[in-house]
Amino acid sequence: MEEKKGVSIGLRRVIAYIVLILISFFCLIWFYILIINATRSNSELSSGFTPVPSTHLVENWTNLVKGTLPIVNGMINSVLIAALTALLCVYFSTMTAYAIHAYEFKAKKAMFTFILAVMMIPTQVTVLGFLQLIDKMHMTDTFWPLILPSIAAPITFFYLKQYMDSTLSISLVEAARIDGAGEFRIFNTIVLPLMKPAIAVQAIFTFVTSWNNYFVPALVIQSDKKKTLPILIAQLRSADWLKFDMGQVYVMIAFSIFPVIIVYLLLSKYIVGGVALGGVKE
């Protein structure tokens, strides 16, 4: 088989490698620039880009740590919020998707259409109504308004529903029912594991979105101890001229990217693993 088409496959492989290497370059160059910039002082940064690292990395870092911004707290808050958000989001979105996928009930069609419609509503305007609401609920300056709404995430739901359509077979669920398993247990022990790749994908997306979110947290969180990293970065950038230091900003950006990279690498093994996990065989 392979021998017959050896030449063309060889050529295709070469093309594939060239394209992949190019793409990787364009994906990684940004991290290189960020790290280079993190090693440069504020005045060096203002004189434009150079590809050569400078010597101020440690200095920038100590300035950042010595400053009054609670970056360690920020890191903990960001991890806490993003992790809980991702967890709640994927768990309950899978549950919602499963409800629509596996059961027959009257409101099913209506519910599905409704959730899809919800997905099309821009978040920008509801944000202001949302703020008034959480204020009435006395949730200002708490993490709840940042975490809880992720339970109802139409976009995540939609993906999981689509994924179930193409992979999750009802026969498996029925087999489990015959074995006497309860519905809730079936969901937790059979459905969730089968959805691992899709859940991992959405967990990453949700985690990253929450991690990088600035707009809503900036309006909800006020006390320093509760601030997340993007707010602290914004605060660093709007520092007064006496303290303004882009070197610190870049160090902080680099610092705040590491945890997401780790989370991504941990979860991505479910997605990028060489062997396909395979669907449920019909």
Added chain:
Amino acid sequence: MKKRSNVVKYNRWGYIFLIPFVVVYVIFQLVPLVTTVGNSFFENYRSGLMQVGPNWIGLENYKSIFSTPDLWQYFGNTMIMWVMGFVPQILISLLLGAWFSDPTLRLKCQRFFKTVIYLPNLIMAAAFAMLFFTLFADTGPINSILMQIGVLDAPYSFMNHVWSVRTLVALMNLLMWFGNTTILLMAGMMGIDPSLFEAASVDGATATQTFFKITLPLLRPILIYVMITSLIGGLQMFDVPQILTSGTGDPMRSSMTLIMYLNKHLYSHNYGIGGALSVFLFVITGILSLVIFRFTDNRKAIK
């Protein structure tokens, strides 16, 4: 009889499993949403610290947003920049997906490549934009490279020309989101039964045939998902052009998107116009999503 009642009993769980979503949705989204739609019929804004309204004005807000062709211009800008970013994005994603799932190609370092493509999405848009500004400045490295190899005589101001700004916006969106799309497609492809590929290869199908006859059709639900969510994301395009043009959408608002326009009205807390714009966006998104659904359904029927 017994079986039927059992099914009913199971199906009750459909409702139970929906409870968390519905409860959270109603509290955190429906209430603000209803307010939003309701607001579109009121005059309701803030002038400095003084609240004006809410006063019922019927459809005045809608009349006001449709009174100039601006809205359609911003809609056009949004679609142009979305298409400029999305077409290459979906093509690259499908190509990569096809390569990664092609058993005959046996690419090495797959793990590395698959991991790398999503990384740009981890960088905050604001941080990304800072890097873009540095790279594409008149005196920045891109200009100096282009001048050194003789493409340009004088620095080209990327931020002052309609199509270069649009291209940069599309490019940044592409870089940030193609990994996302590829991962979605790959996860979808992993759900496909591997024996199908084996069977195809035994039957002597070429890689192209396998891709179009097996992979694509089975990926359909995920593809629809990608199309629709990208479209919605595209229509709601905001952060990248907002930051790259400092919120102005210049030159002459040729890169102003609908949400950027909406955002302008939020500055004075103009919930009335804001609500009307949201309803407009909702209708447009709904129509376009329906078109995609129809389009993909037809293809299924033909097949």
Added chain:
Amino acid sequence: MKKKVISALLCAAVAGSMLAGCGAQQAAAPAAEPAAAPAATEAAAPAAEPAATEEAAAEEAAPAGDEGKVLNIYCWNEEFKSRITDHYPGYEEVDGTHGKMGDVDVVWNITPSDDNAYQNNLDETLLKQESAAADDKIDLFLVEADYALKYVDTDYAMALKDLGITDADVSDQYEYTQKIVTDSNGNLKGSSWQACSAGLIYNREAAKEIIGSDDPADVQAAVADWSKYKETAAKAAEKGYTMCSVNDTYRTYSNNVSGKWVQDGKIVIDPNMENWVNDSMELVEKKAENTYDLWGDDWAKGKKPEGKIFCYFGPAWFFNFCLDADQDGTIANQGGWGFCEGPQAYYWGGTWICAATGTDNASLVKDIILTMTTDKAVLKEIATADADCVNSKSVLADLAGSDDGNLDLLGGQNPYAELAKGAEGIDLSNLSPYDQGCNEEFQASMKNYFEGNASKDDALAQFYKAVEEKYTGLSH
């Protein structure tokens, strides 16, 4: 909740008994907390208060309710916090956002200004000020000049005289710093420790080449008004120099307008803004000015000799912190800049302290404002320790007359005499609450014209559109 109801009732009661309480001022919540003993001593407000009986009544009411346990300060960065930490006697830092002044807990509410988050947050809190519990009420908040009037011209900011701060207390301050925070009834409602008068910072080498001298007096003569400035710019362009960016000169024009941006709900373009557009276009066409945005990489090139920029426009903080004197190869590093007043007097920057109506810490607020913005010893300390150009005529005069004011990056020149003279000359009678939006949008829209992407009329049309979007209800 219960506490809230009680304090609301008390508010009503107190407000009622005050009868002619001034404006929306409230002496809230005092009874909700045990009235502390020191209130009596602190209540000794300035005896020589030549105020009307009304104000005297308010005065007495204020200290009576004066022992709030929490002082809430709203700001957008750490500048004021570090000034307080370093220079306010008796301030103890507890952590990043908490401190203590005697028995009072100080709470810093810092919201970054990105995406307008600071003002959004401040607006929401101020609008709830009346119903908030005493310890949640804002006591102090900071504003910048561009939007100061938005707050100052409302009842949410307290007149300084109601705190017991007299005209005599602030007489050493520059007039323009007071104009910015004076409401339409003539009440002074804020105070600043900074006087950011600005001038023209020129490249001495370039000045020698273009004008034939780098002496501040000669350079000043060459840029004394806008027509001389344009002549010099034309010469600079011949020698291969660019004067600066159109955005550098903007503030100089916009500070010297003859009318407000908004008059009777209509947006008005002042003749001097027209001049900025026409002069700038002329110079851009001659390649004597560029259109770079401030702070960008391209704009920053002029900090080095090879950037071929003649000048920047800026105040003291600008040359102290934005010219990168610490870096090899910059003009500042070689002491190559000079300073003169430039074509017209103007200012750039500064932070104003306002007292929020309803504060339950009136006497502490008063003391903070007095200490930080009028105490000459403190201001001198700030000037020397933080290189701030302080809001005190006598301190600036001291600096102008001493070698402390000589700056290496200006080749040893002492700029304080020029800075002080500039500060005297600033006339800001034409501010409006819409300045921030109008200035931002005007610069952004006109860039389209300068860059050749639009005709002047189209660019102006876009300006009107953008402002009317930002400030609903305006027209042109």
